[in-house]
Amino acid sequence: MTEPSDPRTVDLGVSLRLYTPADLPWIFKIETDPRIIWRFRLGGKALASNNYEKTTLSGVLAQSVVVSNDDGADIGIVYADKYDPVNGTAEFGLVADPERSGTGLVLHGMLLFLDQLFEQFSLRKLVGESMEFNIDQFANGQDAEDFSELFGIEAVYPDYYYLNGRHWARIQIAIFREDWISHRPKMIRSAKARVDRLRSADSKLVPSSLPGNPIERVVAKNGSDSTGPNQGISLDSDRYSLRAISDSDLPWCTELISNAARSFSLRFNAASLGTREMDAQLWSGVLCHFVIWDRSTSLPVGLICAYDVAGAHMVASAHLLLANGALGSDVADAADVAHEAVGLFLDYIFTLWPLRKVYFRYAEMAPELDLCKQVLSSGSVPYWNAIGVLRRQLNIGGLFIDQIVIELTRAAWEELRAADNLIGPGAVV
Numbered sequence: 284m285t286e287p288s289d290p291r292t293v294d295l296g297v298s299l300r301l302y303t304p305a306d307l308p309w310i311f312k313i314e315t316d317p318r319i320i321w322r323f324r325l326g327g328k329a330l331a332s333n334n335y336e337k338t339t340l341s342g343v344l345a346q347s348v349v350v351s352n353d354d355g356a357d358i359g360i361v362y363a364d365k366y367d368p369v370n371g372t373a374e375f376g377l378v379a380d381p382e383r384s385g386t387g388l389v390l391h392g393m394l395l396f397l398d399q400l401f402e403q404f405s406l407r408k409l410v411g412e413s414m415e416f417n418i419d420q421f422a423n424g425q426d427a428e429d430f431s432e433l434f435g436i437e438a439v440y441p442d443y444y445y446l447n448g449r450h451w452a453r454i455q456i457a458i459f460r461e462d463w464i465s466h467r468p469k470m471i472r473s474a475k476a477r478v479d480r481l482r483s484a485d486s487k488l489v490p491s492s493l494p495g496n497p498i499e500r501v502v503a504k505n506g507s508d509s510t511g512p513n514q515g516i517s518l519d520s521d522r523y524s525l526r527a528i529s530d531s532d533l534p535w536c537t538e539l540i541s542n543a544a545r546s547f548s549l550r551f552n553a554a555s556l557g558t559r560e561m562d563a564q565l566w567s568g569v570l571c572h573f574v575i576w577d578r579s580t581s582l583p584v585g586l587i588c589a590y591d592v593a594g595a596h597m598v599a600s601a602h603l604l605l606a607n608g609a610l611g612s613d614v615a616d617a618a619d620v621a622h623e624a625v626g627l628f629l630d631y632i633f634t635l636w637p638l639r640k641v642y643f644r645y646a647e648m649a650p651e652l653d654l655c656k657q658v659l660s661s662g663s664v665p666y667w668n669a670i671g672v673l674r675r676q677l678n679i680g681g682l683f684i685d686q687i688v689i690e691l692t693r694a695a696w697e698e699l700r701a702a703d704n705l706i707g708p709g710a711v712v
Contacts, residue, residue: 290398290471295391296478299347299399302360306348308529310360310378311335315527317518318381321446322417327635329527329571342366344373345400349392351383353482359389361396363409371407373400386481391474397433398467401460408459414444415452433470434458445637516631518573520623525573525587525631528565532574535583540564542607547646547684550590550602568592570599571632575624584620587628589641597639599632601625603651621654629696640692643667647685659691659699666699667691 302310311332314325321327330338340346344366349359359379366373375397379389400406411434434456443453518525528536540561543549551563565572568590575585585605592599603625605617632638645652659667667689675683 290391290394290467290474293471293475294352294478295394295471295474296352296388296481297358297392297395298350298352299361299392299395300350302346302348306357306360307332307336309357310339311527311529313360313380314339314378316381317516317525318384319378320527321516321635322414323376323378327571327631329573330569331528331566331572332530334566344404345396347392347396347399349377349379349389351388356383358383359392361389361393363396363400366404368405371405373404373406373409375400375409375411387477388481391478394470394474397458397463401463406460408457410455410457412453412455414446415439415454418454418456433463433466435462445635447634516634518627518631520627522577522579523584523620523623523627524576524578525624525627526576528572528574528586532583536565536574536586537561539586539604539606543604546607546648546650548604548649548651550588550604550644552646570636573628575605575620577620585624587624589628589632592636592638597637598642599636599638600642600644601628601632602643603655605651605654617650617654618657621651621658625655625658626700629691630700633693633696638693640690641696642670642688642690644686644688647672647687652687656689659689659695661699661702664702666695668695 313319314323314335315329320329324339325335339362342364344363346360346362348357349361350356351358357380359377361375361377363373363375375393377389377393377396383389397409400409435458436454437457438455440453440455442450444451540549541556544556549564551560551567556564565586570589570592572586572588574583575587576582577584583606585603587601587603589599589601603621605620629641632641643652643655645655656665656667659665668691669687670690671688673686673688675685
């Protein structure tokens, strides 16, 4: 029997549809999910949704949503960008909905997408990249279902990415047109076998990373260990969670910032709070910004961000801003919110970036200042350092107010985390 040479002639369990602007909120939610945000394009950065849109659509050659044929659900997105028509190259990538991950079906969408790209555009070569612990998802070591033959590894950059106390390799992969054509029948057979097994009544696909698969051997050959974190980073505590700010949060954020202007808690002092000043409070110099969400009440209770990152010096500033309710009503207990949110957030940024220390800057009368000092202490022992009082630094309503600066070093955070059990050892779960 002749093997099919066109993946569109076989039911691979998925189909593609064109991306539309209506898909943006869903895609934003996927890519800012704690299980995803640190792995792919965002690299842990939680951006404004309008900046996210510019980032993800800038220079895009093609972008499609992967749809399950069985239930019609959207399960991921595939894209190609940075098209170079002179050299016949482009870059490609895929992101799976974490709620539907583990089956490998989004890879079948990539098969369809690759075929479209090579058919519609004058491409010689498609290029992609991955962190070393991500790449084994393409090779499950099961003979015909080993997708590693789709591509070749062209370069391994040792110790390129930082995550969770160590550096990981950046791996550059490539698919040439002729290699795609020659391997396409096997890839179709592989995908069909996977779909058949998934649809069988007594079988469940469990992603595996078996020792000795081709990709692991290549990584090991270059002096790197391919085993690593494979689930996500915790942004949830017993009661609270952190999530990226979406467009639907903006009215609440505006109200929060307006109220905080009267409590001396803002990052930037402003004589008036117009649209530009509101935007600055949320996004100016921000690396990542999260809503603090109370799951028990389904209400937002605050914001927390990292900003003013000085990469050469490996330092950043952090800022906690709590809603009025969290500072004195039964909506939430302020100390509890601060304890959980600051603990989660510090573990997040110290895990994702090789920061040496984090600064907190507040007007002396800001209630969040005392809360942060409490969080960064164990009993009567402070793990923070008071490094300065900027005298009469801030003009708030005609009053010149001192600004207090405290710092937390990475070493102090690790000691505090162990002593006070703020967060269990290691943020990657």
